[in-house]
Amino acid sequence: MISLAGQANMQKGRRGSDRGGNQKIFGTALLKRGFAHMQKHGVIMDVTDLKQAHIAEDAGAVAVMVLDKLPYDVRQAGGVARTAGLNIIDEILEAVTIPVMAKCRIGHTVEASVLQEIGVDMIDESEVLTPADEDRHIWKWDFTTPFVDGARDLGEALRRIEEGASMIRTKGEPGTGNVAEAVKHIRVIDNDVARIRVFYEREDFQEMERLAHGLNVSLELLQETAKLGRLPVVNFAAGGITTPADAALMLNLGCDGIFVGSGIFKSDDPLERARSIVLSTTFHDRPEVVVEAQKMIDEGKSMLGLDTSNLVLRMQDRGKV
């Protein structure tokens, strides 16, 4: 069984029946979180066109994430970044058999509805795009399609779950080729969970209540998290993953899988790189296989990357409410 903590009352799913008259329920928390569970131990790859989507699928991506520009190019281009063109998403939906995901702007309910309507399998409410609402995220319980949201700490993660996110990913600092921020965010979430676990084990519910209040989340969800000793939904790493070693590092830190954005298609050896990252994700705890994966790539062909300490645009600061 998977955890169903933090559901809003209204999440009972949508009833319907098929042509044969079978009664079915769609869009329950179990179906949405269950979909995320099927992605575990996998690599979700950012793609901008059909050619890249085919390379990703052939290399063993568990899903593709369609966007208009790779995060690195979003940084270079400036201006407003919006959801990808629907023609491209449609083209990819028709051509690959693995799940297809797409990004919408934080708080942009209509972009999300459009993505649900054309049939993407998961929607990423993403800080890589320019936020449409500075104060609130999408109320994701209203959707049948599952969502993934970014988080930098436990409070952000649990607030997104209570809004209906079925999966969490670290924000990291996208488009930099620098994994440092993703490492920081996963460590922060881990330490936050360890801290609440102490109060939970002491049965100090006064302190639990105070912490829940401070994080602006329900006591029930905080307790479930403490009890599980981890986030109650699937948690992937994202932001700056560039090499097989980066991928293995994130899994060794306890992530359930990874997103790779610019790291693959901003390198000079995308197919080999994609394959090697998939291999080291599966065998992250076997150093001899990580070596094999790391030998498949040439460091000279890695994206150059950016130092994250003096960036003009810090995407991770978006949507922290």
Place this chain on the structure above:
Amino acid sequence: MTHPVSPLIIGVLGFQGDIEEHLLSTESAFKKASIKGHTLRVRERADLSKIHALIIPGGESTVIGGMLLGRSMVKELSDRLMDGLPTMGTCAGLIFLAKRVYDRVVGDMNQPSLGVLDVLVERNAFGRQRQSFQAEFDIPRYGLSGFNGTFIRSPVIKEVGPHVDVLAKLGDDVIAVQQGNILATAFHPELSMSSIFHEELIKMASSLNQ
């Protein structure tokens, strides 16, 4: 093929997918069936000779198949299946065991497959994630009615061969079958409250191990 000796070890093919959910369901099935045993996450050829049964989990069949091919495990696994290794495939696992597979959208697939289960499977038969659903159905063989199945981008069995028993149907669609020591479901028993399928697999493995 040398047969491993006790205690019972149930392997879960551990490349990608909901591996942990199957490990947990197997642990609870051990308790329910009062049979002693361990679980093993199978990722290497050497692991295949240690196990008394194998579970192929839900996930992406193309990813699991590619990895099995890449780690040169296909022949070894096929041999063990031919040899009667009790095996259960759920969702992607069903696709991977089937003799014939096509995709609802892109048609014929040339993805690697073990081809041991005599069925024709349609991938993504109900559509994309938006059409994923929960539904109730009966499993007469296990004396269950109203079993709540979770279908996530689920395949469906379109045709079954003469030696395949149908365990459950949803309307006209076949969603669970058994062929000798092979169990396969289109839905995810590991996401349900019941560990009945895992218990059946353990019992099969246990009776062969005596």
